[in-house]
Amino acid sequence: MSQLHATSPVPATEIQDEENPDEQSLIEADDLIEEVSIDGMCGVY
Amino acid sequence: MTTTDSATIVMDLDRAWDLHPQVSVRPEPFGALLYHFGTRKLSFLKDRRLLAVVQALAYAPTARAACLAAGLGDNELPRYGRALAVLVQSSMVVGRTP
Amino acid sequence: MTAPTAPPLVDLFERGLDAPICLTWELTYACNLACAHCLSSSGRRDPRELSTAEAKAVIDELEAMQVFYVNIGGGEPTVRADFWELLDYATAHHVGVKFSTNGVRITPDAAARLASNDYVDVQISLDGATADVNDAVRGAGSYATALRALENLAAAGMRNFKISVVCTRHNIPQLDDFKALADRFGAQLRLTRLRPSGRGADVWDELHPTAAQQRELYDWLLAHGENVLTGDSFFHLSAYGEALPGLNLCGAGRVVCLIDPVGDVYACPFAIHDEFLAGNVREADGFSGVWRDSELFRRLRTPQHGGACASCAFYDTCKGGCMAAKFFTGLPLDGPDPECVQGYGEQLLARRGDGTRVPKPSGDHSRRSRTTVDLVLTRREAVEQRVRPPVSDCAEHPLAGLDLTPTGKDTAHA
Numbered sequence: 255m256s257q258l259h260a261t262s263p264v265p266a267t268e269i270q271d272e273e274n275p276d277e278q279s280l281i282e283a284d285d286l287i288e289e290v291s292i293d294g295m296c297g298v299y
Numbered sequence: 300m301t302t303t304d305s306a307t308i309v310m311d312l313d314r315a316w317d318l319h320p321q322v323s324v325r326p327e328p329f330g331a332l333l334y335h336f337g338t339r340k341l342s343f344l345k346d347r348r349l350l351a352v353v354q355a356l357a358y359a360p361t362a363r364a365a366c367l368a369a370g371l372g373d374n375e376l377p378r379y380g381r382a383l384a385v386l387v388q389s390s391m392v393v394g395r396t397p
Numbered sequence: 398m399t400a401p402t403a404p405p406l407v408d409l410f411e412r413g414l415d416a417p418i419c420l421t422w423e424l425t426y427a428c429n430l431a432c433a434h435c436l437s438s439s440g441r442r443d444p445r446e447l448s449t450a451e452a453k454a455v456i457d458e459l460e461a462m463q464v465f466y467v468n469i470g471g472g473e474p475t476v477r478a479d480f481w482e483l484l485d486y487a488t489a490h491h492v493g494v495k496f497s498t499n500g501v502r503i504t505p506d507a508a509a510r511l512a513s514n515d516y517v518d519v520q521i522s523l524d525g526a527t528a529d530v531n532d533a534v535r536g537a538g539s540y541a542t543a544l545r546a547l548e549n550l551a552a553a554g555m556r557n558f559k560i561s562v563v564c565t566r567h568n569i570p571q572l573d574d575f576k577a578l579a580d581r582f583g584a585q586l587r588l589t590r591l592r593p594s595g596r597g598a599d600v601w602d603e604l605h606p607t608a609a610q611q612r613e614l615y616d617w618l619l620a621h622g623e624n625v626l627t628g629d630s631f632f633h634l635s636a637y638g639e640a641l642p643g644l645n646l647c648g649a650g651r652v653v654c655l656i657d658p659v660g661d662v663y664a665c666p667f668a669i670h671d672e673f674l675a676g677n678v679r680e681a682d683g684f685s686g687v688w689r690d691s692e693l694f695r696r697l698r699t700p701q702h703g704g705a706c707a708s709c710a711f712y713d714t715c716k717g718g719c720m721a722a723k724f725f726t727g728l729p730l731d732g733p734d735p736e737c738v739q740g741y742g743e744q745l746l747a748r749r750g751d752g753t754r755v756p757k758p759s760g761d762h763s764r765r766s767r768t769t770v771d772l773v774l775t776r777r778e779a780v781e782q783r784v785r786p787p788v789s790d791c792a793e794h795p796l797a798g799l800d801l802t803p804t805g806k807d808t809a810h811a
Contacts, residue, residue, distance in 0.1 A: 283349060285403050286382040288343045292334070292419055292466050294643035296595045296629035297653040297665035299421050299468040323491065325463045327408045332418065334465040336493055341418065345403035383566060
């Protein structure tokens with residue numbers, strides 16, 4: 255498994271689209287994915 | 300995956316990827332739940348075609364091929380590529396050496 | 398051109414899932430402590446507790462359903478003789494475990510064992526950053542017990558263990574001190590909401606935070622809470638403005654539930670009452686049958702309408718707050734939370750008469766004398782040489798089935 259050189263975490267909304275920078279503000283990845291901690295559910299110890 | 304500066308990450312669709320071995324995938328009517336047993340992170344895929352892409356990654360030569368196999372059109376690649384980048388950021392999806 | 402967007406998560410979950418994402422499992426009602434606010438009214442073991450085999454069958458079901466994570470509590474789960482066996486069984490069967498403990502059995506050996514299992518998380522309960530504040534609620538010596546456990550976990554190289562706090566009128570002034578304490582041990586801080594559940598109902602009036610303190614807590618979380626967990630227990634505070642991290646919705650019966658020590662399945666651990674009892678894992682279709690087909694859970698999974706809260710501008714963010722908090726303060730479920738940040742709950746409570754009877758929890762496993770039970774720890778090999786007497790079905794003592802011997806000194810234990 256090759257190493258990834260990820261830099262500091264960035265919110266999905268700031269990820270830029272190299273190919274279509276003009277459309278970037280209209281298209282969000284957040285609508286396809288949402289991340290929550292396993293502790294983020296109410297009704298649990 | 301290439302980095303341009305410290306704030307932008309662009310998904311490299313033309314390399315091989317895979318699910319992290321500690322990730323459990325649970326398909327749901329709305330898409331899927333992904334849980335990483337190592338990081339305790341939970342991801343909600345809100346789209347069934349994104350699930351199809353993720354499941355195809357291990358077998359496709361590139362992420363682009365996986366997207367096309369899942370029935371995505373070329374104009375949808377940027378949007379799904381960004382979703383994949385989010386999964387890479389949280390270690391759910393990792394690079395694979397074919 | 399705008400791309401189509403998927404619905405927000407809250408909408409997707411309101412109708413429930415085929416399996417919980419995670420759930421709480423109280424392994425025993427037995428406990429060596431007698432905390433004033435115990436949500437499960439624990440103390441005495443219930444003789445009808447699930448057996449080791451029955452517990453493993455539940456784990457098998459959780460694995461098949463792909464429940465990712467189970468939060469084990471009680472009572473004090475580590476007083477069960479088969480605790481370690483069940484822990485290992487769960488993690489070997491693709492079910493992540495976090496267990497909540499007062500720390501009484503987290504010895505250096507136990508800590509080392511935990512540190513070697515990547516699929517276990519530990520949460521030490523603590524309700525005061527100082528002994529006086531903590532022990533007033535959890536009993537004399539409980540602060541020392543918790544700190545000893547934290548020291549042992551840190552020394553064993555355990556990672557990501559948590560200090561879990563129930564926020565009260567007396568400890569909200571200590572938020573910075575809790576953070577410092579967590580940092581001192583390399584632990585993660587977790588702040589959670591006090592509910593009027595179990596014995597919590599008896600102390601609710603004097604222990605629940607004031608309105609000003611709720612605001613203080615919310616502001617503190619926004620300013621300092623980046624690495625602080627909350628179990629999404631403050632979603633009712635999202636009506637102040639920015640939502641705190643988490644799903645921000647009541648998960649009861651939709652994404653989470655409770656399995657209690659005798660196999661009863663409730664909507665959530667703060668709602669141990671017949672009103673929220675969905676079924677029992679000992680029924681023909683087991684836990685999965687209850688989760689999927691119970692009448693209660695079907696009802697909870699139909700979209701909730703605001704009722705009296707529908708006209709409030711903040712209903713979409715707070716969703717009317719916590720069902721259990723409303724129920725045990727005697728408020729209608731289709732109205733405001735008793736701690737509604739707009740004050741509507743307080744108004745409702747003030748308007749009704751003092752004689753209003755509120756629901757009592759369905760069971761009470763409190764010890765009659767409400768004293769802390771002294772646990773004397775013994776060496777492992779001494780225990781293994783003894784033949785354990787079978788546990789009578791009628792045994793209620795919290796330590797029934799647990800073989801303990803004083804190691805030498807003449808130490809009395811309850």
